[in-house]
Amino acid sequence: MSARTPRLDDPVIAAGISMASMTDRICAITLRERPFVWWWIAFAPCLALTALLAVAIAYLFCRGIGIWGVNWPVMWGFAILSYVWWIAIASGGTIISALFFLTRSEWRDSINRIAESMMLFGALAAGIYPILHLGRPWLFYWLFFYPNSMTLWAQFRSPLLWDFWALLTYVLASVLFWYFGLLPDLASVRDRAVSRGKRRFYGVLACGFRGSRLQWTHMRAAYAVMAAIMAPVVVSIHSIVGLDFAGAATPGWHSTEFPPFFVCGALLSGFAITLLLVIPLRRMLHLQDMMTGRHLDVLCKLLLTSSLCIAYAYLMDAFTTFYGADPAEHELFRMRAFGEYMPVYWGALVFNCLLPQLFWIKRVRVHTPGIVAICLGVVIGMWLERYEIVVTSLARPHLSSAWGAFHGTFWDWATLFGTIGMFLGGILLAVRFVPVVSMHEMRELIASRTAAESGA
């Protein structure tokens, strides 16, 4: 159990971990009397940023979206690009949790709780943006189909409408998926809680899960169904986000490659954030023997794969621009690559496509500082990519008389960092109050290991 450097040939779980010792350790983290000191140190800035977010939102509602940098012609700015960025992060978590559940990948069991928390809080962070984005946010419910005296309905042809529904579906399904997977673990914590308050707290949360065979059957069935739903939902949500752009005739957006391109982007940023969460948590919570070099290796390989997909999308983007004959597209590409927003384009290219190529080197895949650096690069690179898609495309419309520029204001950045604080704060709360590893799935893993060993 001593801290040691991860290695490529690490097993998925260290030998010698029994079901009981694993459950004890994980529950002990959740049931600690006081949080770790590092937890407070990490949580305080997150809380401050969340407070900043609250101020930014209050000011936004009082004054109007003119406090942001959005303008004519760049009518969409940080709200949309941050939304897309967050939803991509959330989607990455869903892929790990749902898709690799369906493929029965054993490396998923110890990190899926982290991935699911990331999905949950990423989706929440993403979910507030479409409402903040509106000119009149208090009327957001007009996107619902609700009975009204004027028999007004939402407009089916708009991608935004489908986006709204996809997002709603996704956020609700994420919460349920996360919660279903959590039920048996909450029950374990409840059973081990000493204080009356905690017993009550986890007792209510566990919804009376007693571990009967029938409950296990139902729980497994529900979880499997949810996973089977989540996997396509995550593809659909991100495809629809892509269609928000592709559905418009705007230069730079009008491209059929957007839906798969966006899904690949979601994978890339999802894997990157998962790595960024797993690496410190395994160290701070001393879980190196459950989240081993094998996990890092797999995640890095997946990140590399999605990075290659993104590189292909960038290549095709440039190719179709020049294969097509639209002068506005040509001009836009020229401006992206060599104009005012040059750092954004090349930044995205370097961070998303070139830097992850280091993962071809085996040593890098278990070198934690290296992984953190590359993953941070990817997270920034994905944000730059969204910036490039949203802002630079709008800044160069067909008519040169309407060309413009965009610069984020203090409130743009405050909202972005506010949601980052909210996301990390949420993760920290989850680490503090719910089991950080999916214990029931780990027990199955340990059981199958033991069975295999005894069988051998």
Place this chain on the structure above:
Amino acid sequence: MNHASDRLWRSLEEAGGNADFIARVSQEFPNLAASLAAPIDRRRALKLMAASLLMNGLPGCDSKLSENLIPAVRVPSNIVPALQNSYATAHVLGGYATGIVVSHYMGRPVKVAGNPHHPASLGAIDAFAQASLLNFYDPDRAAEIAHRGIPAARADFETALAAQRLSLGADRGAGLRILTGTVTSPTLIAQIRALLEQYPRAQWTQWEPISRDAVMQGAQLAYGRPLELIPRLEQADILVAIDSDLLCSAPGRLRYAREFAQRRNPNRTHAMSRIYAIEPTPTLLGSVADHRFIAGPAQLAHILVALAAGIVDGASAPDPARSLPDWIVPLLEDMKGARGRILVHVGASQPAELHALAHAINDALGGRGVSFDLIEPVSNAGSAGQPLRSLIAEMQSGRVQNLLIIDSNPLYSAPAAWNFEEALRQVSFSVALAQHPDETAQAAAWFVPQTHDWETWSDARAFDGTASILQPQALPLYDGLGAVEMLELYRAPAARSAEQVVRGTWKRQFGDGFDAAWHESLATGVVPDTACAKSGARLRALPAQLNSSAPINDDAALTVLLRPDPSLWDGRFANNPWLQELPRPLTKLVWDNPLLIAPALAARLHLENGDLARVTVARSSVTAPVWIMPGQAPECITAWLGSGRRAAGSIGDGQGIDYYPLTQLPGAATLQKQPGHVRLASTVHHNLLLAASQEVLRHGTLSDYLAHPGVASTAQPEPHIYRTAPPGAAAWAMSIDLNACIGCNACIVACQAENNISVVGKDQVLAEREMHWLRIDRYFAGDPDAPESFFQPVLCMHCEQAPCENVCPVGATVHDSEGLNVMVYNRCVGTRFCSNNCPYKVRRFNFLPYAREQHRPPQSWNPDVTVRVRGVMEKCSYCVQRIAEARIAADRESRPIGAVRTACQSACPTRAFTFGNSADPDSEVARRKSSPLNFSMLERQGTAPRTTYEALIRNPNPAIGAGRKAPPS
């Protein structure tokens, strides 16, 4: 002292013993009234100060009209709720009148349109006259008389004036001076003449900062007497425009613009005119000319001398030491070939000698009576009365005791070197009659608020002498005196009302049939048969010295060209938010007036847009940001007068730079770069045309067009999968003739006034959030030093396949049965996807609560158009309220809907806009759309726009190669 503190002082003074105030207080607070009447010590004064702050609003409760504040049981028969009434009057700028029609709702003026009966309007209207609506409603207008900055009652002023009348009578008015702007009003002229008869030693000065003296002096040189030249552009095959102001600032410019446009569309004229512009700084006429040549002042004079030498017998040859451009020869050929149908026009800012030369050329080419007329002058400004400079000298020497300043602001606009401010201090009794407590009004002993032209009676003459009677449009919003009333008050204590005086003037003219003629004149806005007579004056032999007497500067030296601001004129509109935020035609700048410099000069001094530079003329210098103006002569710097006001009001104060210190100074200018940079707000951020320009703006030359008439038009309609035409009976559509557009901005203000469009301020324009529904895109092409320029009005295209409609999730923008792309403000939640998907970028968004923060009272909004809240998208509606009005009228009379005119269309002086039912093959819009020049902007987007354009055709002289290049095909 600013206006806010005026109000505070007023209460204190009234608290100090004004009987009226005490009476009012005793009604409201009986206990307080007793203490008010007692003598005042320091403690009491402090108490009163506190009380006065509390009761600041009390005097405001009182009004002359309070007895009428009862709902009318019998509504006057001519006021119908929700319908508008229109009354003719005139807008006077620089003394010259333009006929206007003011629309009222329930007695509130809300819109100004042109008067079709008026020769200077012909139904069109310029930006100034339309924006005068905001001047009328300006909350910064002065409300009370002030004596040395302290509010005074009107009775006090009348008492002081009575004492003056006594002393004036004693010395026959030796110390009396009257200072006005240019006056063409028959009534005012008669009044001033009468006053001068009463006080024979008094003097009258007419002063306009934007002077037309050179025009008059030029005629004086050529014909021996001041005359006005009236161009007949519809008759001129060739127009040689020497720094011409015909389309931008000359009196009668709306009419000239109409006449200009009549010869510009090759499909609607028998022969296109050809326009040569030779100018140092781009003018509107130069921007739409077929050839635009750039020449600094010295070269300009040289060229005109050369033209005269080639045309006028006996004119001396140009200086052989100077070279002449190679286009002079073909130009001369062309001019001679058009003998009798040609006009040379010189702008008012050029010296009198050049005007005289142009008169000689025009006379020699025989266009008189065809392409131009000469008429007797409309005003006597510049030729009669005392010049301002000698008035100031007299004031300084203390010989002036009584100075009456009517609607003139010399403290701001007179050359700083003349030091009007110091001179004014020497005058013991100075009276400034002005609408705002402006610079002069604050320095004068007495400031009397002037009523707006819409609140009193007056009259004025147009560019051709045609008189109009100005009738009041509303009861005065603030207490004040009109110019007529003030002059009347100067003459006698028991003054007649302005109406009586104006009626008196015209009673003498109309004679017996007064009542009928008076009513007719008021109804039509024109007094018939009052145009000035054509002059029979004959050209004098050209004096020998005239040929070379034009001031010729050293070419290397810089010249500062001081021109009226295209939107603010001489500064009198500085407090008008519509005009401050009106993009200047060529720079698209708003809220600013940097120095315009040529790209070459900018490169030499390493200046970029917004860099500070100091321009110095004869020890007077001004530091200002610069703006690089393509097409500017490198030896000239253009500075717009009219900004940098110190006391314009809350909108105009401190906006821009005051260049009046540079006026009337001799010698060359120097320009030095200074540290610092200013952000200048322009609504266009990129000057040059894309390679794909023909997709956006099709243009070509007449010879190409005649050879291939289809070249400008759509080749083949693009294939499409499905297209559903709106089913309605009418198909509203618009056609915009690019050949007619001169970029004058009248349509933008018309749209803004009609549709309640917010002004957003400089900061928001810098943030790229301007709100104009209609914009005029300005493109340059070619060499930045001498580019070709294009104007293209862009408004909602009302696409049949509108991309904006598909993407709105709540269906806030939808199509109606008659093809309008309508915006449902109440339904809009502000996703802004529609704007992203609009290829033409005609949608504007209320990022902030702009409408709530406008500098205008609520009663000035157009009640037919929704005022938009924050968070809502808005755009051109094709003036749907006007369509609705026409439809209601048609339904009531059970007939098909007839003609509808949009606001931009009615304002446009050149009739560039045509709007109507394109389903009706006889409609003008259907005819224009069948023109071979018709094209859709960005046609490949497949949006099937209802707004289309007629391609721009120019008519360059084939013998001059470099003028206009053929467009890339």
